[in-house]
Amino acid sequence: MTETEIYTPPILETTDDLAEMARQIRRDIIRLLTMAQSGHTGGSLGMADIFTALYFKILKHNPQTFWDDHDQDFLFLSNGHISPVWYATLARAGYFPLSELATFRKINSRLQGHPATDTHLPGIRIASGSLGQGLSAAVGAALGFRLNKSSNFVYCLMGDGECQEGQIWEAAMTAAHHKVDNLIGIVDFNNQQIDGEVRKVMGVEPFADKWKAFGWIVLECDGNNLADFLNAARLAQSLARKEKPVVILAKTVMGKGVSFFEGTMPDGTNWHGKPPSKDHEAKALNELPPTRFGDF
């Protein structure tokens, strides 16, 4: 891969610009998953707006100096199974060539099924996939930032089903106890997990109260509304550095953007872990018209 193949990220001023990029990332997700015939469609589509907002507006980051320069915000994806949205966003943000998205889940690819570090894909700092570990890693990075007197933020994305893992709450307790206030958690609160609705499988409610009781500042927003999420993210930044960690519970719809992938299916299942068929792909791309950014 040569440097020139790396996509030059556009400047996105308005929420309309961001929405168009989010739509492009959704197209990328559908296409790369269809090529792979394997991977997680639902959570990836549901988180496309948040990833777009983070990488094009919120994060202080520099793809060119990802490996060497620690003077930037760090992002950890604890729910590693939604790697398609991360890979598509990283490629669109200039981390690696767009063409590489076609290698997802294929042999010798840097785009492993779940995020990996041993393939040296820029953008990824730790492996994830086995759920529940990412918030701890983010707490570690945030403590490291504090020791380094860095003024940057650590962001950690998690799933709502993932929050059934005890380690998430161990990490939550640690962050509050050690006054980790440069850490912003973002939970994909879609009320879906593999076996169905979170509230039916193993309820996490009262969710906001749990985080509050663990010593966190809690914000809630519509994770599929760009303006609403941007407000929440900026509010989180302004509430940070006051000796408390901040978490945004972002209500999202699993499969958002493609009507027939959204939420719970009539038979009670969802699109958590299935890839689109060729047929699905055509219909899905119909619902997501092409953008000025173009497909990979």
Place this chain on the structure above:
Amino acid sequence: MSTKLQSRGEKATRAGFGEALLEIGSDEKVVALCADLTESVGMKKFAEKYPDRFFNIGIAEANMTSIAAGLTTTGKIPFIGTFANFATGRSFDQVRQSIAYSEKNVKICASHAGLTLGEDGATHQILEDIGLMRSLPHITVIAPADFSETKRAVKAIYKHHGAVYLRFGRPAVPDFTTDDIPFEIGKAIELNSGIDVTIIACGVMVWRALQAAYKLEEEGVSARVLNMHTIKPIDVQAILSAAKETGAIVTAEEHQINTGLGDAVANVCARSFPVPIEMVAVMDKFGESGTANQLLEKHGLTSEAIIQKVKTVLKRKAMTA
């Protein structure tokens, strides 16, 4: 080596860990994490001297393991300390994904390993940790023999970039190793030269291997003793030289017979130069309450047991000759 190594007195390996950690603490990159066992594992002095760089994570070992991995992303060198059972068995998936697979420079420092933990009994006496850790790619596994060697090992793993599992123990044990042979990760140390048989040991069994060799010498058996402090990457060269030059091997470890040092040595020999091997280890059993020495006695982890295995292996060697 012809001079017999003497014990300079008894000291705990965990105390050696604590002293060395304090010394390397002068490097700002070094941070220490503990899970409510600060004094037990030997981290107290570091915690007092460098409070900003010490984090008590509470009783949450899996969390501590992943936090340490996260700390490395900001250039820190985290040393995590807890009992060996919780550092490995409890946190295996975290060690596997966050540290080993992610190739993180975390030092997993595990105290109270094995039977010699004593009275707390089998729930705490992990005898499977070497196997668990050596099964993972990208991780170095070290079990030093005494207080002094633990100190040298800590300094060596601090300089080494990469994940390390360092196994040490609770009780005071003979302190006998000397630093005339520098501690090099992956390089076995010959503590006694010999031509009839080689005893390969790690941890508290190294002292017992030496005592066995000294007694055997009186009976006219020349036993080489290798201190195999690094179980992974194992010193293939030293094992093959032992196999070729002495033709028989006895391994000795405070660990299950399955998956430990004995298996690692047998693996090397089976693939390159098979010779008769006997193993002194815990025979697929859990431990129990008792003093360290009573437990070692009961489970046959003694110099007498090593001597018996040497006699057995020499008979097998004679039969195959």
